[in-house]
Amino acid sequence: MPAFTGEILYFLRETLQGLGRHKSLSAATLVSNVATFLVFGVILLVTANVRFVAKQLEERKGIVAFIEEGVSQERIVYLESEIEKLPQVETVTLVSKEEALEGFRKSLGKEEILDALGTNPLPASFEVKLRQKQRSVQELEEVANFIGGLRGIEEVSFGGEWTLSLDRILRTLTIFNIVIGSIVGLAIAFIVANTVRLTVLARKESIEIMKVVGATRRFIRIPFLLEGILHTSVSALVALGMLYLGFRAASHRLPDVAFLSPLLVTLFVAVGLGAGIVGTHFSINEVLREKRD
Amino acid sequence: MIRFFHVTKTYPNNRIALNDVTFEMEQGELLFVVGPSGAGKSTLLRMIYMEEMPTSGQVIVGRFLSTTISRDKIPLLRRQVGTVFQDFRLMQDRTAFENVALSLRIAGRFSGTELKQKVMNALGKVGLCHRRNSVPRELSGGEQQRVAIARAIVNSPIVLLADEPTGNLDAGVGGEIIQLICDVNAGGTAVVVATHDENVPRKLGSRIARIREGRLSELGRGLLAGVIGGGPIGGGETIGGEASNAGKSRGGALI
Numbered sequence A: 001m002p003a004f005t006g007e008i009l010y011f012l013r014e015t016l017q018g019l020g021r022h023k024s025l026s027a028a029t030l031v032s033n034v035a036t037f038l039v040f041g042v043i044l045l046v047t048a049n050v051r052f053v054a055k056q057l058e059e060r061k062g063i064v065a066f067i068e069e070g071v072s073q074e075r076i077v078y079l080e081s082e083i084e085k086l087p088q089v090e091t092v093t094l095v096s097k098e099e100a101l102e103g104f105r106k107s108l109g110k111e112e113i114l115d116a117l118g119t120n121p122l123p124a125s126f127e128v129k130l131r132q133k134q135r136s137v138q139e140l141e142e143v144a145n146f147i148g149g150l151r152g153i154e155e156v157s158f159g160g161e162w163t164l165s166l167d168r169i170l171r172t173l174t175i176f177n178i179v180i181g182s183i184v185g186l187a188i189a190f191i192v193a194n195t196v197r198l199t200v201l202a203r204k205e206s207i208e209i210m211k212v213v214g215a216t217r218r219f220i221r222i223p224f225l226l227e228g229i230l231h232t233s234v235s236a237l238v239a240l241g242m243l244y245l246g247f248r249a250a251s252h253r254l255p256d257v258a259f260l261s262p263l264l265v266t267l268f269v270a271v272g273l274g275a276g277i278v279g280t281h282f283s284i285n286e287v288l289r290e291k292r293d
Numbered sequence B: 001m002i003r004f005f006h007v008t009k010t011y012p013n014n015r016i017a018l019n020d021v022t023f024e025m026e027q028g029e030l031l032f033v034v035g036p037s038g039a040g041k042s043t044l045l046r047m048i049y050m051e052e053m054p055t056s057g058q059v060i061v062g063r064f065l066s067t068t069i070s071r072d073k074i075p076l077l078r079r080q081v082g083t084v085f086q087d088f089r090l091m092q093d094r095t096a097f098e099n100v101a102l103s104l105r106i107a108g109r110f111s112g113t114e115l116k117q118k119v120m121n122a123l124g125k126v127g128l129c130h131r132r133n134s135v136p137r138e139l140s141g142g143e144q145q146r147v148a149i150a151r152a153i154v155n156s157p158i159v160l161l162a163d164e165p166t167g168n169l170d171a172g173v174g175g176e177i178i179q180l181i182c183d184v185n186a187g188g189t190a191v192v193v194a195t196h197d198e199n200v201p202r203k204l205g206s207r208i209a210r211i212r213e214g215r216l217s218e219l220g221r222g223l224l225a226g227v228i229g230g231g232p233i234g235g236g237e238t239i240g241g242e243a244s245n246a247g248k249s250r251g252g253a254l255i
Helices: A003-021 A023-059 A073-085 A097-108 A111-117 A137-148 A161-201 A204-212 A217-251 A262-288 B041-048 B074-078 B096-107 B112-125 B141-153 B171-186 B199-204 B222-229
Strands: A063-067 A089-095 A125-130 A153-157 B002-010 B016-025 B030-034 B056-061 B081-085 B159-163 B190-195 B207-212 B215-221
Touching (some): A003 A023, A003 A217, A023 A161, A023 A262, A063 A073, A063 A137, A089 A097, A125 A137, A161 A262, A204 B074, A204 B096, B016 B056, B030 B041, B030 B199, B081 B141, B096 B141, B141 B159, B159 B171, B171 B190, B199 B207
Parallel strands (some): B030 B190
Antiparallel strands (some): A063 A153, A089 A125, B002 B056
Protein backbone atom coordinates (compact mmCIF):
# COMPACT_ATOMS: atom_id res chain seq x y z
CA MET A 1 0.00 0.00 0.00
CA PRO A 2 1.51 3.40 -0.93
CA ALA A 3 2.56 5.58 2.02
CA PHE A 4 0.16 8.42 1.03
CA THR A 5 -2.90 6.15 1.02
CA GLY A 6 -1.60 4.71 4.26
CA GLU A 7 -1.59 8.20 5.79
CA ILE A 8 -5.20 8.89 4.81
CA LEU A 9 -6.27 5.51 6.18
CA TYR A 10 -4.29 6.30 9.32
CA PHE A 11 -6.18 9.58 9.80
CA LEU A 12 -9.56 7.90 9.34
CA ARG A 13 -8.64 5.00 11.59
CA GLU A 14 -7.22 7.37 14.21
CA THR A 15 -10.42 9.40 14.17
CA LEU A 16 -12.66 6.39 14.67
CA GLN A 17 -10.31 4.71 17.14
CA GLY A 18 -10.00 8.00 19.02
CA LEU A 19 -13.76 7.88 19.61
CA GLY A 20 -13.60 4.21 20.56
CA ARG A 21 -10.58 4.56 22.86
CA HIS A 22 -12.19 7.34 24.84
CA LYS A 23 -15.73 6.05 25.03
CA SER A 24 -16.73 7.81 28.23
CA LEU A 25 -15.19 11.11 27.08
CA SER A 26 -16.89 10.78 23.69
CA ALA A 27 -20.22 9.94 25.34
CA ALA A 28 -19.93 12.90 27.72
CA THR A 29 -19.07 15.21 24.83
CA LEU A 30 -21.98 13.87 22.80
CA VAL A 31 -24.49 14.26 25.64
CA SER A 32 -23.28 17.77 26.45
CA ASN A 33 -23.35 18.84 22.80
CA VAL A 34 -26.77 17.28 22.15
CA ALA A 35 -28.23 19.05 25.20
CA THR A 36 -26.72 22.36 24.09
CA PHE A 37 -27.94 21.95 20.52
CA LEU A 38 -31.36 21.01 21.79
CA VAL A 39 -31.61 24.27 23.73
CA PHE A 40 -30.48 26.12 20.62
CA GLY A 41 -33.03 24.22 18.50
CA VAL A 42 -35.91 24.94 20.88
CA ILE A 43 -35.04 28.65 20.89
CA LEU A 44 -34.83 28.68 17.09
CA LEU A 45 -38.13 26.82 16.81
CA VAL A 46 -39.96 29.14 19.22
CA THR A 47 -38.53 32.24 17.53
CA ALA A 48 -39.38 30.97 14.06
CA ASN A 49 -42.95 30.19 15.11
CA VAL A 50 -43.52 33.49 16.89
CA ARG A 51 -42.45 35.22 13.69
CA PHE A 52 -44.66 32.87 11.68
CA VAL A 53 -47.70 33.73 13.82
CA ALA A 54 -46.84 37.43 13.70
CA LYS A 55 -46.68 37.29 9.91
CA GLN A 56 -50.06 35.56 9.79
CA LEU A 57 -51.48 38.30 11.98
CA GLU A 58 -49.98 40.93 9.76
CA GLU A 59 -51.66 39.30 6.77
CA ARG A 60 -54.96 40.00 8.50
CA LYS A 61 -54.20 43.69 8.82
CA GLY A 62 -56.59 45.60 6.63
CA ILE A 63 -59.46 48.09 6.35
CA VAL A 64 -63.17 47.34 6.38
CA ALA A 65 -65.33 50.06 4.83
CA PHE A 66 -69.09 49.68 5.48
CA ILE A 67 -71.37 50.83 2.67
CA GLU A 68 -74.41 52.94 3.46
CA GLU A 69 -77.79 51.27 3.18
CA GLY A 70 -79.48 51.85 -0.19
CA VAL A 71 -76.41 52.89 -2.21
CA SER A 72 -76.88 51.99 -5.90
CA GLN A 73 -74.94 49.21 -7.64
CA GLU A 74 -73.31 51.78 -9.96
CA ARG A 75 -72.12 53.78 -6.98
CA ILE A 76 -70.67 50.63 -5.39
CA VAL A 77 -68.73 49.82 -8.59
CA TYR A 78 -67.51 53.44 -8.70
CA LEU A 79 -66.40 53.32 -5.02
CA GLU A 80 -64.53 50.05 -5.63
CA SER A 81 -62.64 51.50 -8.59
CA GLU A 82 -61.79 54.66 -6.58
CA ILE A 83 -60.34 52.59 -3.74
CA GLU A 84 -58.41 50.34 -6.14
CA LYS A 85 -56.73 53.40 -7.65
CA LEU A 86 -54.92 54.14 -4.37
CA PRO A 87 -51.20 53.20 -4.67
CA GLN A 88 -51.12 51.53 -1.21
CA VAL A 89 -54.01 49.20 -2.03
CA GLU A 90 -53.31 45.63 -3.10
CA THR A 91 -56.83 44.17 -3.25
CA VAL A 92 -60.41 45.33 -2.70
CA THR A 93 -63.05 42.70 -2.02
CA LEU A 94 -66.74 43.47 -1.98
CA VAL A 95 -68.68 41.60 0.71
CA SER A 96 -72.41 41.78 -0.03
CA LYS A 97 -75.08 41.90 2.69
CA GLU A 98 -75.84 38.21 1.97
CA GLU A 99 -72.22 37.16 2.17
CA ALA A 100 -71.82 39.10 5.43
CA LEU A 101 -74.82 37.31 6.88
CA GLU A 102 -73.55 33.94 5.70
CA GLY A 103 -70.18 34.62 7.31
CA PHE A 104 -71.85 35.71 10.54
CA ARG A 105 -74.01 32.59 10.57
CA LYS A 106 -70.95 30.39 10.21
CA SER A 107 -69.06 32.16 12.95
CA LEU A 108 -72.07 32.10 15.26
CA GLY A 109 -73.07 28.49 14.63
CA LYS A 110 -76.65 29.05 15.79
CA GLU A 111 -78.66 29.91 12.73
CA GLU A 112 -82.05 29.98 14.49
CA ILE A 113 -81.27 33.26 16.24
CA LEU A 114 -80.66 35.08 12.95
CA ASP A 115 -83.72 33.48 11.33
CA ALA A 116 -85.78 34.96 14.14
CA LEU A 117 -84.72 38.48 13.07
CA GLY A 118 -86.52 38.15 9.73
CA THR A 119 -84.42 40.87 8.01
CA ASN A 120 -80.66 41.10 7.33
CA PRO A 121 -79.26 43.87 9.55
CA LEU A 122 -75.67 43.56 8.27
CA PRO A 123 -74.31 46.14 5.80
CA ALA A 124 -72.34 45.38 2.65
CA SER A 125 -68.64 46.28 2.91
CA PHE A 126 -65.29 46.53 1.17
CA GLU A 127 -62.37 44.57 2.62
CA VAL A 128 -59.27 46.50 1.64
CA LYS A 129 -55.82 44.91 1.85
CA LEU A 130 -52.74 47.08 1.58
CA ARG A 131 -49.47 46.16 -0.06
CA GLN A 132 -47.06 44.28 2.23
CA LYS A 133 -44.63 47.11 2.80
CA GLN A 134 -47.34 49.74 3.23
CA ARG A 135 -49.16 48.41 6.23
CA SER A 136 -47.96 50.83 8.91
CA VAL A 137 -50.53 52.45 11.18
CA GLN A 138 -49.98 55.82 9.47
CA GLU A 139 -50.64 54.38 6.03
CA LEU A 140 -53.67 52.43 7.24
CA GLU A 141 -55.03 55.61 8.83
CA GLU A 142 -54.34 57.67 5.72
CA VAL A 143 -56.15 55.21 3.43
CA ALA A 144 -58.99 54.75 5.96
CA ASN A 145 -59.51 58.53 6.16
CA PHE A 146 -59.65 58.79 2.38
CA ILE A 147 -62.17 55.96 2.05
CA GLY A 148 -64.23 57.35 4.96
CA GLY A 149 -64.53 60.67 3.10
CA LEU A 150 -66.12 59.06 0.04
CA ARG A 151 -69.84 59.54 -0.38
CA GLY A 152 -71.66 56.25 0.19
CA ILE A 153 -69.30 54.94 2.88
CA GLU A 154 -70.88 54.86 6.29
CA GLU A 155 -68.03 53.85 8.51
CA VAL A 156 -64.41 52.66 8.24
CA SER A 157 -62.58 50.34 10.61
CA PHE A 158 -58.86 49.47 10.51
CA GLY A 159 -58.08 47.99 13.89
CA GLY A 160 -56.61 51.21 15.31
CA GLU A 161 -55.02 50.39 18.68
CA TRP A 162 -54.79 46.71 17.83
CA THR A 163 -52.72 47.47 14.71
CA LEU A 164 -50.53 49.83 16.67
CA SER A 165 -49.84 47.12 19.29
CA LEU A 166 -49.12 44.53 16.62
CA ASP A 167 -46.62 46.88 15.00
CA ARG A 168 -44.93 47.44 18.33
CA ILE A 169 -44.84 43.71 19.06
CA LEU A 170 -43.37 42.94 15.64
CA ARG A 171 -40.67 45.58 16.03
CA THR A 172 -39.77 44.35 19.51
CA LEU A 173 -39.74 40.76 18.27
CA THR A 174 -37.35 41.59 15.46
CA ILE A 175 -34.93 43.30 17.86
CA PHE A 176 -35.34 40.46 20.37
CA ASN A 177 -34.61 37.93 17.62
CA ILE A 178 -31.43 39.65 16.55
CA VAL A 179 -30.08 40.36 20.05
CA ILE A 180 -31.09 37.16 21.82
CA GLY A 181 -30.39 35.05 18.73
CA SER A 182 -26.84 36.42 18.52
CA ILE A 183 -26.20 35.99 22.26
CA VAL A 184 -27.60 32.45 22.31
CA GLY A 185 -25.78 31.57 19.07
CA LEU A 186 -22.49 32.79 20.52
CA ALA A 187 -23.11 31.05 23.85
CA ILE A 188 -23.92 27.78 22.07
CA ALA A 189 -20.82 28.09 19.89
CA PHE A 190 -18.73 28.80 22.99
CA ILE A 191 -20.11 25.83 24.94
CA VAL A 192 -19.64 23.42 22.04
CA ALA A 193 -16.16 24.76 21.28
CA ASN A 194 -15.24 24.44 24.95
CA THR A 195 -16.55 20.88 25.18
CA VAL A 196 -14.45 19.89 22.16
CA ARG A 197 -11.52 21.73 23.74
CA LEU A 198 -11.80 19.57 26.86
CA THR A 199 -11.61 16.39 24.76
CA VAL A 200 -8.42 17.69 23.16
CA LEU A 201 -6.86 18.80 26.45
CA ALA A 202 -7.69 15.43 28.02
CA ARG A 203 -5.29 13.95 25.50
CA LYS A 204 -2.61 16.57 25.95
CA GLU A 205 -0.12 13.91 27.04
CA SER A 206 -0.61 11.93 23.83
CA ILE A 207 -0.16 15.10 21.79
CA GLU A 208 3.06 15.89 23.69
CA ILE A 209 4.36 12.39 22.91
CA MET A 210 3.52 12.79 19.24
CA LYS A 211 5.36 16.11 19.17
CA VAL A 212 8.46 14.58 20.74
CA VAL A 213 8.60 11.76 18.19
CA GLY A 214 8.43 14.23 15.31
CA ALA A 215 4.78 14.59 14.35
CA THR A 216 3.99 17.68 12.32
CA ARG A 217 1.19 19.98 13.45
CA ARG A 218 -0.88 18.77 10.50
CA PHE A 219 -0.38 15.12 11.45
CA ILE A 220 -1.59 15.79 15.00
CA ARG A 221 -4.33 18.19 13.99
CA ILE A 222 -6.19 16.24 11.28
CA PRO A 223 -7.52 13.31 13.38
CA PHE A 224 -8.63 15.73 16.12
CA LEU A 225 -10.28 18.00 13.58
CA LEU A 226 -12.11 15.07 11.99
CA GLU A 227 -13.14 13.88 15.43
CA GLY A 228 -14.40 17.37 16.34
CA ILE A 229 -16.40 17.56 13.11
CA LEU A 230 -17.83 14.08 13.67
CA HIS A 231 -18.72 14.87 17.30
CA THR A 232 -20.51 18.10 16.55
CA SER A 233 -22.28 17.00 13.38
CA VAL A 234 -23.58 13.81 15.01
CA SER A 235 -24.66 15.85 18.05
CA ALA A 236 -26.39 18.41 15.84
CA LEU A 237 -28.20 15.70 13.87
CA VAL A 238 -29.26 13.81 17.01
CA ALA A 239 -30.54 17.07 18.55
CA LEU A 240 -32.34 17.90 15.31
CA GLY A 241 -33.96 14.46 15.28
CA MET A 242 -35.07 14.82 18.90
CA LEU A 243 -36.37 18.30 18.19
CA TYR A 244 -38.40 16.98 15.24
CA LEU A 245 -39.89 14.16 17.28
CA GLY A 246 -40.76 16.61 20.05
CA PHE A 247 -42.26 18.96 17.50
CA ARG A 248 -44.35 16.16 15.96
CA ALA A 249 -45.69 15.21 19.38
CA ALA A 250 -46.55 18.82 20.25
CA SER A 251 -47.95 19.77 16.85
CA HIS A 252 -51.13 17.73 17.50
CA ARG A 253 -52.00 20.21 20.19
CA LEU A 254 -50.68 23.28 18.37
CA PRO A 255 -51.94 22.89 14.79
CA ASP A 256 -50.63 26.22 13.49
CA VAL A 257 -46.93 25.72 14.22
CA ALA A 258 -44.25 24.97 11.63
CA PHE A 259 -40.89 23.15 11.91
CA LEU A 260 -37.58 24.87 11.14
CA SER A 261 -37.22 25.95 7.53
CA PRO A 262 -34.41 24.34 5.45
CA LEU A 263 -32.48 27.61 5.88
CA LEU A 264 -32.72 27.42 9.68
CA VAL A 265 -31.77 23.71 9.65
CA THR A 266 -28.69 24.63 7.63
CA LEU A 267 -27.91 27.47 10.06
CA PHE A 268 -28.34 25.07 12.97
CA VAL A 269 -25.87 22.52 11.57
CA ALA A 270 -23.49 25.26 10.40
CA VAL A 271 -23.31 26.82 13.88
CA GLY A 272 -22.59 23.37 15.31
CA LEU A 273 -19.92 22.49 12.80
CA GLY A 274 -18.34 25.92 12.98
CA ALA A 275 -18.15 25.74 16.75
CA GLY A 276 -16.64 22.25 16.57
CA ILE A 277 -13.98 23.26 14.07
CA VAL A 278 -13.08 26.51 15.85
CA GLY A 279 -12.98 24.77 19.25
CA THR A 280 -10.71 22.01 17.96
CA HIS A 281 -8.49 24.44 16.09
CA PHE A 282 -7.81 26.70 19.06
CA SER A 283 -7.39 23.95 21.63
CA ILE A 284 -4.89 22.08 19.45
CA ASN A 285 -2.98 25.30 18.89
CA GLU A 286 -2.91 25.77 22.65
CA VAL A 287 -1.28 22.36 23.12
CA LEU A 288 0.97 22.57 20.07
CA ARG A 289 2.48 25.93 20.88
CA GLU A 290 6.29 25.56 20.91
CA LYS A 291 8.27 27.21 23.66
CA ARG A 292 10.47 29.75 21.91
CA ASP A 293 12.49 32.60 23.31
CA MET B 1 27.22 16.23 15.11
CA ILE B 2 25.87 17.95 18.23
CA ARG B 3 27.33 21.31 19.18
CA PHE B 4 26.41 23.69 21.97
CA PHE B 5 28.03 27.07 21.48
CA HIS B 6 27.89 29.45 24.45
CA VAL B 7 24.34 28.37 25.18
CA THR B 8 22.45 30.16 27.96
CA LYS B 9 18.86 29.47 28.86
CA THR B 10 16.98 31.79 31.16
CA TYR B 11 13.36 31.13 32.08
CA PRO B 12 10.82 33.95 32.45
CA ASN B 13 11.22 33.91 36.26
CA ASN B 14 14.91 34.80 35.65
CA ARG B 15 16.05 31.34 36.71
CA ILE B 16 19.12 30.40 34.73
CA ALA B 17 18.79 26.78 33.59
CA LEU B 18 21.95 26.68 31.45
CA ASN B 19 24.80 29.11 31.75
CA ASP B 20 27.21 29.60 28.85
CA VAL B 21 27.46 25.94 27.93
CA THR B 22 29.76 24.90 25.10
CA PHE B 23 30.46 21.33 24.08
CA GLU B 24 30.58 19.05 21.11
CA MET B 25 29.93 15.39 20.54
CA GLU B 26 30.50 13.23 17.50
CA GLN B 27 28.59 10.47 15.81
CA GLY B 28 28.55 7.23 17.80
CA GLU B 29 29.65 8.80 21.09
CA LEU B 30 28.17 7.89 24.48
CA LEU B 31 27.93 10.83 26.85
CA PHE B 32 26.59 10.82 30.40
CA VAL B 33 25.40 14.17 31.74
CA VAL B 34 25.39 13.90 35.52
CA GLY B 35 24.18 16.27 38.17
CA PRO B 36 21.59 16.74 40.90
CA SER B 37 17.90 17.37 40.25
CA GLY B 38 17.25 20.82 38.81
CA ALA B 39 20.85 21.25 37.67
CA GLY B 40 19.86 21.70 34.02
CA LYS B 41 20.26 18.16 32.62
CA SER B 42 16.75 17.95 31.20
CA THR B 43 16.96 21.46 29.77
CA LEU B 44 20.16 20.45 27.96
CA LEU B 45 18.41 17.40 26.49
CA ARG B 46 15.32 19.38 25.54
CA MET B 47 17.56 21.76 23.64
CA ILE B 48 18.89 18.90 21.56
CA TYR B 49 15.40 18.03 20.31
CA MET B 50 14.59 21.75 20.33
CA GLU B 51 11.69 21.61 22.72
CA GLU B 52 13.51 24.54 24.30
CA MET B 53 15.49 27.19 22.47
CA PRO B 54 18.54 29.01 23.85
CA THR B 55 18.09 32.50 25.21
CA SER B 56 21.53 33.15 23.75
CA GLY B 57 24.08 31.01 21.96
CA GLN B 58 23.48 28.30 19.39
CA VAL B 59 22.69 24.60 19.30
CA ILE B 60 23.52 22.57 16.21
CA VAL B 61 22.15 19.05 15.76
CA GLY B 62 23.08 17.42 12.45
CA ARG B 63 22.07 19.93 9.77
CA PHE B 64 19.69 21.84 12.05
CA LEU B 65 20.64 25.14 13.74
CA SER B 66 18.59 26.49 16.63
CA THR B 67 19.06 30.05 15.38
CA THR B 68 17.61 29.42 11.93
CA ILE B 69 15.32 26.42 12.24
CA SER B 70 11.70 27.13 11.38
CA ARG B 71 8.76 25.70 13.30
CA ASP B 72 7.95 23.43 10.36
CA LYS B 73 11.42 21.86 10.39
CA ILE B 74 11.49 20.94 14.09
CA PRO B 75 9.51 17.70 13.48
CA LEU B 76 12.10 16.68 10.86
CA LEU B 77 14.85 17.13 13.45
CA ARG B 78 12.91 15.11 16.02
CA ARG B 79 12.58 12.19 13.62
CA GLN B 80 16.38 11.93 13.76
CA VAL B 81 16.48 12.12 17.55
CA GLY B 82 15.18 9.23 19.67
CA THR B 83 13.99 10.16 23.16
CA VAL B 84 13.49 8.08 26.29
CA PHE B 85 12.12 9.51 29.53
CA GLN B 86 12.01 8.53 33.18
CA ASP B 87 8.21 8.21 33.02
CA PHE B 88 8.34 6.24 29.72
CA ARG B 89 5.74 8.48 28.01
CA LEU B 90 3.94 5.74 26.19
CA MET B 91 0.46 6.19 24.82
CA GLN B 92 -1.62 4.37 27.39
CA ASP B 93 -4.42 3.49 24.99
CA ARG B 94 -2.20 1.76 22.41
CA THR B 95 -0.38 -1.53 22.31
CA ALA B 96 3.40 -1.83 22.44
CA PHE B 97 3.35 -2.43 18.66
CA GLU B 98 1.29 0.71 18.02
CA ASN B 99 3.49 2.80 20.31
CA VAL B 100 6.59 1.78 18.38
CA ALA B 101 4.82 2.09 15.01
CA LEU B 102 3.86 5.67 15.82
CA SER B 103 7.37 6.95 15.02
CA LEU B 104 7.22 5.30 11.59
CA ARG B 105 3.69 6.43 10.82
CA ILE B 106 4.74 9.97 11.65
CA ALA B 107 7.74 9.67 9.34
CA GLY B 108 5.19 8.47 6.77
CA ARG B 109 7.62 6.78 4.43
CA PHE B 110 6.75 3.17 4.99
CA SER B 111 4.26 0.76 3.52
CA GLY B 112 2.32 -1.60 5.79
CA THR B 113 4.72 -4.52 5.36
CA GLU B 114 7.85 -2.40 5.84
CA LEU B 115 6.36 -0.82 8.90
CA LYS B 116 5.53 -4.16 10.45
CA GLN B 117 9.02 -5.50 9.76
CA LYS B 118 10.71 -2.47 11.27
CA VAL B 119 8.52 -2.47 14.37
CA MET B 120 9.09 -6.18 14.96
CA ASN B 121 12.81 -5.68 14.42
CA ALA B 122 12.90 -2.87 17.02
CA LEU B 123 10.81 -4.86 19.49
CA GLY B 124 13.17 -7.81 18.86
CA LYS B 125 16.17 -5.66 19.82
CA VAL B 126 14.61 -4.92 23.19
CA GLY B 127 13.36 -8.49 23.60
CA LEU B 128 9.66 -7.72 23.59
CA CYS B 129 8.23 -9.27 20.40
CA HIS B 130 6.03 -11.50 22.52
CA ARG B 131 4.46 -8.50 24.32
CA ARG B 132 3.65 -6.56 21.15
CA ASN B 133 -0.12 -6.71 21.74
CA SER B 134 0.03 -5.59 25.37
CA VAL B 135 -0.95 -2.09 26.39
CA PRO B 136 1.39 -0.23 28.79
CA ARG B 137 -0.64 -0.99 31.94
CA GLU B 138 -0.10 -4.70 31.28
CA LEU B 139 3.68 -4.24 31.16
CA SER B 140 6.19 -3.88 34.00
CA GLY B 141 8.17 -0.64 34.35
CA GLY B 142 11.22 -2.25 32.77
CA GLU B 143 9.14 -3.53 29.85
CA GLN B 144 7.56 -0.13 29.33
CA GLN B 145 11.00 1.46 29.18
CA ARG B 146 12.04 -1.19 26.64
CA VAL B 147 9.06 -0.28 24.48
CA ALA B 148 10.08 3.40 24.79
CA ILE B 149 13.60 2.48 23.65
CA ALA B 150 12.19 0.48 20.71
CA ARG B 151 10.09 3.51 19.74
CA ALA B 152 13.16 5.74 20.00
CA ILE B 153 15.36 3.57 17.78
CA VAL B 154 12.86 2.23 15.22
CA ASN B 155 13.47 5.18 12.90
CA SER B 156 17.29 4.78 13.06
CA PRO B 157 18.00 8.12 14.78
CA ILE B 158 21.40 9.82 14.74
CA VAL B 159 21.21 10.29 18.49
CA LEU B 160 19.32 8.68 21.35
CA LEU B 161 18.54 10.92 24.34
CA ALA B 162 17.69 9.27 27.64
CA ASP B 163 16.51 11.48 30.51
CA GLU B 164 16.90 9.57 33.80
CA PRO B 165 15.93 6.33 32.03
CA THR B 166 16.34 4.25 35.19
CA GLY B 167 14.78 6.74 37.59
CA ASN B 168 11.55 4.78 38.00
CA LEU B 169 13.14 1.32 37.99
CA ASP B 170 14.82 -0.87 40.58
CA ALA B 171 18.57 -1.36 40.36
CA GLY B 172 18.47 -4.71 38.56
CA VAL B 173 16.05 -3.62 35.85
CA GLY B 174 17.82 -0.25 35.62
CA GLY B 175 21.06 -2.07 34.87
CA GLU B 176 19.37 -3.97 32.04
CA ILE B 177 18.07 -0.72 30.57
CA ILE B 178 21.53 0.87 30.72
CA GLN B 179 22.92 -2.21 28.99
CA LEU B 180 20.28 -1.90 26.29
CA ILE B 181 21.18 1.74 25.78
CA CYS B 182 24.85 0.78 25.51
CA ASP B 183 23.87 -1.83 22.90
CA VAL B 184 22.16 0.89 20.88
CA ASN B 185 25.34 2.95 21.13
CA ALA B 186 27.40 -0.05 20.07
CA GLY B 187 25.32 -0.09 16.91
CA GLY B 188 26.71 3.35 16.01
CA THR B 189 24.03 5.64 17.40
CA ALA B 190 25.24 8.55 19.52
CA VAL B 191 23.68 8.48 22.98
CA VAL B 192 23.27 11.16 25.64
CA VAL B 193 22.12 9.92 29.03
CA ALA B 194 21.10 12.36 31.76
CA THR B 195 21.33 10.87 35.24
CA HIS B 196 21.85 11.91 38.83
CA ASP B 197 23.74 8.66 39.49
CA GLU B 198 27.45 9.06 38.71
CA ASN B 199 28.24 5.45 39.47
CA VAL B 200 26.79 4.19 36.21
CA PRO B 201 29.12 6.07 33.81
CA ARG B 202 32.08 5.56 36.13
CA LYS B 203 31.63 1.80 35.98
CA LEU B 204 31.20 1.90 32.21
CA GLY B 205 34.20 4.14 31.66
CA SER B 206 32.11 6.48 29.54
CA ARG B 207 32.53 10.14 28.85
CA ILE B 208 30.98 12.28 31.59
CA ALA B 209 29.85 15.88 31.70
CA ARG B 210 28.91 17.19 35.13
CA ILE B 211 26.31 19.89 35.31
CA ARG B 212 25.56 22.00 38.36
CA GLU B 213 23.40 25.11 38.52
CA GLY B 214 23.38 25.29 34.77
CA ARG B 215 27.15 25.15 34.26
CA LEU B 216 29.06 22.31 32.71
CA SER B 217 31.84 22.18 35.22
CA GLU B 218 33.69 18.94 34.75
CA LEU B 219 34.54 16.45 32.11
CA GLY B 220 36.37 13.23 31.81
CA ARG B 221 36.01 9.59 31.17
CA GLY B 222 34.37 7.14 33.46
CA LEU B 223 36.87 5.62 35.87
CA LEU B 224 39.28 8.54 35.44
CA ALA B 225 36.76 11.35 35.45
CA GLY B 226 37.59 12.52 38.92
CA VAL B 227 41.28 12.82 37.96
CA ILE B 228 41.04 14.32 34.47
CA GLY B 229 38.06 16.58 35.04
CA GLY B 230 39.49 18.25 38.06
CA GLY B 231 36.85 20.97 38.43
CA PRO B 232 35.59 23.99 36.56
CA ILE B 233 37.26 24.94 33.31
CA GLY B 234 36.14 28.52 33.35
CA GLY B 235 33.55 30.53 31.41
CA GLY B 236 32.29 28.87 28.26
CA GLU B 237 33.48 25.50 29.41
CA THR B 238 34.25 23.09 26.65
CA ILE B 239 34.14 19.40 27.09
CA GLY B 240 35.72 16.98 24.75
CA GLY B 241 37.45 13.65 24.93
CA GLU B 242 37.95 10.46 23.10
CA ALA B 243 35.21 8.39 21.72
CA SER B 244 33.51 6.06 24.13
CA ASN B 245 34.56 2.46 24.18
CA ALA B 246 31.22 1.53 22.77
CA GLY B 247 31.04 4.23 20.13
CA LYS B 248 32.68 3.92 16.76
CA SER B 249 33.92 7.36 15.86
CA ARG B 250 36.36 9.89 17.17
CA GLY B 251 35.58 11.80 20.34
CA GLY B 252 34.34 15.40 20.47
CA ALA B 253 36.78 18.09 19.47
CA LEU B 254 37.20 21.53 20.98
CA ILE B 255 35.22 24.20 19.20
